[in-house]
Amino acid sequence: MADHRIHEGPQPGSALTIGARDDRRLTTVGLLFESAAGLRQVLERRLESNAGLSNQSFDVLIRLARTPGNRLRMSELAAQTTLSPSGLTRSVDRLEDASLVVREICPEDRRGAFAALTMQGKAVMDEAIPRHVAHLDELLQGVLTLDEEHTLEALLRKLRDHLFAGEVQCAFDPAAPDVCPTEQ
Amino acid sequence: MADHRIHEGPQPGSALTIGARDDRRLTTVGLLFESAAGLRQVLERRLESNAGLSNQSFDVLIRLARTPGNRLRMSELAAQTTLSPSGLTRSVDRLEDASLVVREICPEDRRGAFAALTMQGKAVMDEAIPRHVAHLDELLQGVLTLDEEHTLEALLRKLRDHLFAGEVQCAFDPAAPDVCPTEQ
């Protein structure tokens, strides 16, 4: 059971029959959402029991852990995580309550603030990251070949870059789809 | 700006340097999450202004719209959407308040309930779905070739099936990774 999760093709009798091409795209984005949601769910479960961290907290922490100096501006962190400024504020509040992160004032811009990993936060991540990676390996073992993983990564990167490029650009010219500079 | 959204490789100086292979997988899942989040955000914005629907409501409604009879058991709907039973209850509550859906009792199992599209709900979806598809086409136009889209779909399907198969199986034997029957 638990199959036919998504519309695997519309029923011919339905009054809402959709063209096959349209349907394919609908299915693809459905798969994207389901994959992300499924992965998130599995990872969150394990992350919770391993380190007592939500997926969201882990996302913030790993970006700090992987930044030289282990600190990042709040705005930078908000941009990197898919979180609104207010959402990030609360998230950092929680991490600060848990003594994993501290806020540091920014000397050059006194409006700004850094979120910085504490010693304890670093220790937690030093343990949590390898576990997380191991879990990921275990989870993805045998699903995709190395080639397929590379392909998937490349396609997703293309998609993501396009989506966010379009978003940034809308301020200037919504009609120009691919002018925005991308990384690398 | 708005680039380097995700860790595009760890800094060599970082104390938390991670093996390159591990890093790649971390990046891939990061891309998966970001793509889904980005797409969700863009679609939601448009969906909201076009039909006054949240992405979540649309997800429920489209599954009803594409089912013969335009009705589905609550539990079925909960399984199809990535929503807990309680989450689905509230969602259907909202849709019922909006007169897009009605609950119908299930004669064969008097515990159960159907969620069924109302006339108005069907009318809304008859208009919303083509718009949504058009938006999707516009959004994805020129990002991926047809081949790439097919490849992406196939890879995502593999991934999703594996994730959910593992989830279901855990109840029986967590060590057996690919016994669960899949669709098609």
Next chain:
DNA sequence: AGATAGTCGTTGCGAACGCAACTACCTTGA
């Protein structure tokens, strides 16, 4: 038939989020 266990859906509760409004600060230009 009657007791027990399991399933379907709903509700109380607390957690997390986004939006809009706000404060504090920086920047630009007269």
Next chain:
DNA sequence: TCAAGGTAGTTGCGTTCGCAACGACTATCT
């Protein structure tokens, strides 16, 4: 120098969600 406008981050408020507990019903077993 000082005013006007923009930016960084926080907070009030409303919304949505999942978990756990519950009531209603069904299935199973004796």
